[in-house]
Amino acid sequence: MNAGGRTISDKIIDAHTVDPADTGVYREVRVDALLGHDATIALLVDEFERRGLQIWDRERVIFTNDHFSPPATIERADISNTFLRFARKRNVTHLMLDRGICHQLLVENPLCTPGSLIVGADSHTVMAGGLGACATGMGSTDILYALATGTTWMQRPATVRVDFHGSLGELCNGRDVVLELLRLLGESGARYRSLEFHDLADRPLGQDDRFAISNMAVELGAKFGVFVPDDVTAEYCAARDGRRPALVAPDPDALYEHTVDLDLSALTPRIAKPWSPGNVVAVQDIETRPVSVAFLGSCSSGRITDIRDAAEELDGKTVHPDVRFVVIPASVHVFQQALRAGYVTTLTEAGAVFDHSSCGPCGGIDKGVLGADDVCVSTSNRNFRGRMGHWESRTYLASARTVARAARAGHIGPDLYEAGGTGS
Template sequence: MSGRTISDKVIDEHTLDDDRSAQYRRVRVDAVLGHDATTALLIDDFERRGLSIWDKSKVLLTNDHFAPPATAERADISNKFLGWARGQGMPNLMLDKGICHQLLVEHELCQPGGLIVGADSHTIMAGAVGACATGMGATDILFTLATGETWMRKPASIAVRLRGELPEESGGRDVVLELLRLLGEAGAQYRSLEFHDETTTRLPQDDRFAIANMAVEIGAKFGVFAPDEVTEAYCTARDGRFLGNPVRPDADAVYERVVELDVTDLTARVAKPWSPGNVVPITELEEIPITSAFLGSCASGRLADIAAAAAEVEGKRVHPDVRFVVIPASVEVFKQALRAGYVETLTEAGAQFNHSSCGACGGIDKGVLGSADVCVSSSNRNFRGRMGHWDSRTYLASPRTVARAALRGALTPDLYRAGAALPGGTEEAS
């Protein structure tokens, strides 16, 4: 028998059917993730059918899209979701604590070797700790909530081998944007992107979260990192001890394709409107004046992201024509940033902090774009109308690039030249 990949093994180990050669496999899941906006869609059917939740301890529910609600309509959706969850006696209900995907990876339900489904496409981010995680529609999640099971077709796998040493000014966002440039939005459609971190010093966990999160923008079913010492250190620090069951590929695992990416000379990457796959090196951009800068989302709203932005703006001022909005991915991240002094540094520079939620990323609230707005964002999607008005434009970039552009008031090809991040190229902005 041919060697198996990580996703091969995880699906095999969770299969409930006797026929392991079947195209579609009935599998048990280890955890289900749901948030207010999509879980609310299944409540009526759940109650009409008289269903009950198969294992409440394995379900994580969060109020994150409308947190807090900005309109009466959204308040009603939020209240419906919360009322149902409280009525079910859900032990893992998190009210306004942050974005569901970040809360999932902060929770011990998210373990290496696990199989996780969620009512949102970016559930895939849990792959950064070696889980096979994927998003599903509300109807599929309804079935899984009631049974603890679902059906999956085993995906072919693409190995991504990351080598070299990532430059200090680049990060996980630049890595995944480069993969989008190379593979395109459909380059891994219904595939498992299996990441092998063979870099000299290993990518930090926050960089891995950014990469796994945006694997779905390449079309992937799973975006899973082969677990290693970084994975174990993260899970041990989070849980107090290592609880996971790391699944690693066989030495002779069969891949549909192997992508070799040496990150040693990787420079800042930017995705132009209106596609995450419309990626170019920042040095190939024309100068683009901006009106808005956004640091946050489940893709890049973690402590390392906020730290990078704070380092860029310390002692400087955001350009007077730019609104710089910062939304930490969770309340816990916000507290860590407070203790580290990053919140004060960014606020002194002119950034505005908002409550941890999906608000600005999804064009919901806390930074919605108008028709004339041009935004540089660390979020994961720049589809037309995604962050607000149909005519607004969003460029995707790393948190460091977002901060530099906020200082300069523009995305420029020379943004990483010494002093170029500041108005007029000066070292300090008054």
């Protein structure tokens, strides 16, 4: 046990430890919810059935068909069907077929609350930290164990405190914030740490911004990326669940490895160059380069505020004739919000293509994968070589507003945010 007060991750791990007297390096903990999707759960089906195992609590499992949704090949259809048969046979309560990306569906579900401990068969499960949960991704073998026992083994991570000050400008959102953290810390800057975000801004970050930041905490190497829950958190949960949740907070004397201070007022739009999410520069410093694909979607973005930003940028305007602009809402619920707000009409009139809520091209799966000559500006969370398609393609990571401006201009470059420039 660390000397001094406890951080949020300390408190959550302590509260979920099976044996309260256990102070070992690795501790057995109970999980509040388990998240899985078609592509990874299908990997454990044979072993789960061979051992004759049962799901520990079918009401605490969230299974989603999102990677192959709907399947684009025979092989993927077979994987999807294996997953669905497994889930239906066991009467999993929260089985969602073709309803969106698992991480978005997790935060839309009442199982995801402040102070909860969640594991998922996908690295971006960490996004639930936007609601004050400790959530982390694990491999299929570890998920098999958790699925059968409701427990897992976890090391208490050291915690890095991140303080947000000032006020985020209208041209930036949570994507720019987390890209700036990647510029400052790099891809290994929070390796097996808990990033604890303190929103001390003059104008609190919106919930969608927090999801974007927590989602890419794993790109910094973090085990958790957890916001200290506050009124923003409580209002989101109250709107979702019909009641305000209990909130968890770190001790006033909590022990942190170090603190990162970020002045949001000084932040300008950011962009990550190939082939690393940490290869970040200001958009005003990027070299001008034509783009052939613009993508707005993924669990990192694809929420209603992202679609709104893009609609604002393209209202009454048109996508460049050399650009394919693909928009994939993160969930069917988000798509319905965009329909009601008129954003779908605005963007399709501008030339954008809407696809079904799923992972799509983010992992090079379908609905807009890249060819050898493609240069893409994307709201996805990774731009590793070959991630979105061909090995020779190139992906730049940016916010929805930057993606929309590039889609209109036909290129990325400093002029996207220069007064009177192509993107103004």
